[in-house]
Amino acid sequence: MQNLGDKFCDKIKMFSLLKKFGFQNRRTISSSGGHCFRLLKTLEGHRDWCTFVSYNKEGNLIVSSSTDRSLKVWNVESGECIKTLKGHTNKVNSAVFSSDGRFILSASSDKTIRVWNTESGEEEYTIDTSISDVCTMAVFSPDSKLIAAGCHDHKIKIYNAETKALIGELEGHEEMINSCFFNSDGSLIVSASADKTVRVWNIATMECICVLRGHSGYVWSAVFACNDQYIVSASTDRSIKIWDYNSGECVKVLKGHKGWVRFASASDDFSLIVSTSLDNTIKIWNTESGECIQTIEDNKDWVYAAVFSPDGKHIASASRDREIHIYGLK
Numbered sequence: 001m002q003n004l005g006d007k008f009c010d011k012i013k014m015f016s017l018l019k020k021f022g023f024q025n026r027r028t029i030s031s032s033g034g035h036c037f038r039l040l041k042t043l044e045g046h047r048d049w050c051t052f053v054s055y056n057k058e059g060n061l062i063v064s065s066s067t068d069r070s071l072k073v074w075n076v077e078s079g080e081c082i083k084t085l086k087g088h089t090n091k092v093n094s095a096v097f098s099s100d101g102r103f104i105l106s107a108s109s110d111k112t113i114r115v116w117n118t119e120s121g122e123e124e125y126t127i128d129t130s131i132s133d134v135c136t137m138a139v140f141s142p143d144s145k146l147i148a149a150g151c152h153d154h155k156i157k158i159y160n161a162e163t164k165a166l167i168g169e170l171e172g173h174e175e176m177i178n179s180c181f182f183n184s185d186g187s188l189i190v191s192a193s194a195d196k197t198v199r200v201w202n203i204a205t206m207e208c209i210c211v212l213r214g215h216s217g218y219v220w221s222a223v224f225a226c227n228d229q230y231i232v233s234a235s236t237d238r239s240i241k242i243w244d245y246n247s248g249e250c251v252k253v254l255k256g257h258k259g260w261v262r263f264a265s266a267s268d269d270f271s272l273i274v275s276t277s278l279d280n281t282i283k284i285w286n287t288e289s290g291e292c293i294q295t296i297e298d299n300k301d302w303v304y305a306a307v308f309s310p311d312g313k314h315i316a317s318a319s320r321d322r323e324i325h326i327y328g329l330k
Contacts, residue, residue, distance in 0.1 A: 035272060035284060036330045037315055039298055041079040043324035045072055050318035052094040052137075052305045056101040059309040061118075062316050063104050064324050067091035071106055073118065076314070076326065083121040087114060094137040098144040105147060107138035113149050115161070127164055129157060137179050141186040146203070148189055150177030156191055156201070168206040172199055179221040179263075183228045190231055192222035198233050198243070212243050214250050221263045226270035234264035240275050240285070254285050256292045263305040267312040274315055276303035282317055282327075298325065 048068035055062055055076075062074045071092055073083035090110035097104055103124065104116040113135055115124040127147070129135045134152040140161065141148070147159040156170040156177055175194035182189055188209075189201045198219055200210035212222075217236030224245070225232050231243040240254040240261055254264075259279030266273045266287065273285040282303055284294040301320035308315055315327040 035286075035293055037284060037294060037296065037327035038330050039296075039325055040314070040328045041326040043072075043074050043079055043081070043326070044322070045081045045084075046070070046322045046324075048091075048322060049320040050304065050322060050324055051092065052096075053316045053318040053324055054096045054307055055309050055316065056097040056118075057099060057310060058101065059311060059314070061097070061101070062324065062326075063095045063097060064318055065092035065095035065106060066322075069108075071095045071104065071116070073104070073121070074324065076309075076316075079326070083118075085116050085121055085123070087123050087126075088112070093135065094139075096139050098140045099142050100144065103140075103144070105138050105140055107135040107149060109134045111135065113138040113147065113159075115147075125164060127159055136177055139181055141182050141203075142184060143186055146182075146186065148180050148182065150180040150191060152176040154193070154195075156180050156189065158203070158206070170199075170201045170206060170208070172208045172211075173197070175218075178219065179223075181223050183224045185228075188224075188228070190222045190224055192219040192233060194218040196235075198222040198231060200231075200245070210245070210248055212248060212250070214241060215239070217260070220261065221265075223265050225266035230266075230270070232264050232266050232273060234261040234275060236260040238277075240264045240273065242273075242287070252287075252290045254290055254292070256283060256295075257281065259302075262303065265307050267308045268310065269312060272308070272312070274306045274308060276306045276317060278302040282306050282315070296327065299323070 046066040052065045069088045071085040072081050088108040092108045095106045113127045136150045138149040149157045154173045158168040173193040178192045180191045198212035202209050215235040219235045222233040233241045238257045241250050242252040257277040259277045262276045264275040275283045280299050282296040299319045303319045306317035317325045
């Protein structure tokens, strides 16, 4: 299989795809229903594509990753970049805070994951994921004792965050891992893969305990939601699926995007889902009805990720147009 990261870096192919599917930069917002998010701030500073964005627990800071090889920490209230973290030698694919906000974890195509001190901006340590491996995503466990890294070699590597030792590898996917996330108590990991499946893993046994099949395209992301009762997945088949974790059944399919769906995540109360797409839009969905209640067409290029703030009142998005957008409820 051709490396998907290489596909995205092929600008000729990208522009031909855009032309083929007629994606436009309309920069408008349409909505229906009781919720409406409006653009509050545009954070500019990255010199290349923004690949991921996440909030700290308090919701006052955002960290973003970029193909410009850097991470940036932003003050949500002022919109100012307060730290730029440099050290990676290739594009940075993801960046997340530890649960206590003291550290930032980044995953890069330079075959490393790195841990940074949030306050100082200094690198704490580096873990070499493999001599021939690209790390797509890395996340802390809720207690920050473990690190999970999803890689192009079809494996999820589990590290002890204190000793930096590799303590296990989750094997079963047949293609590259696109995302991996812990559940709320750190006992499980959900992973999304280019093999079109979602898998759930038991950390204690390092075994796959559930395989969710139903997407007809690569699965770009999968996350736990609603106190781990559900899993939300996003795919190149242009759909978002909501799965009942206990039964393994797909209980809802959300359709409306005109391009590949890159990321989807739910608000803490599970009332809303936000999704991003290569159709340059962000969509807000009512979880209960499955209806798209708002389409945000405020990006000039592909939107890679969007997440709710801890209180659910804001959304931060990361786009290929090099911008981070912050939206707030009207």
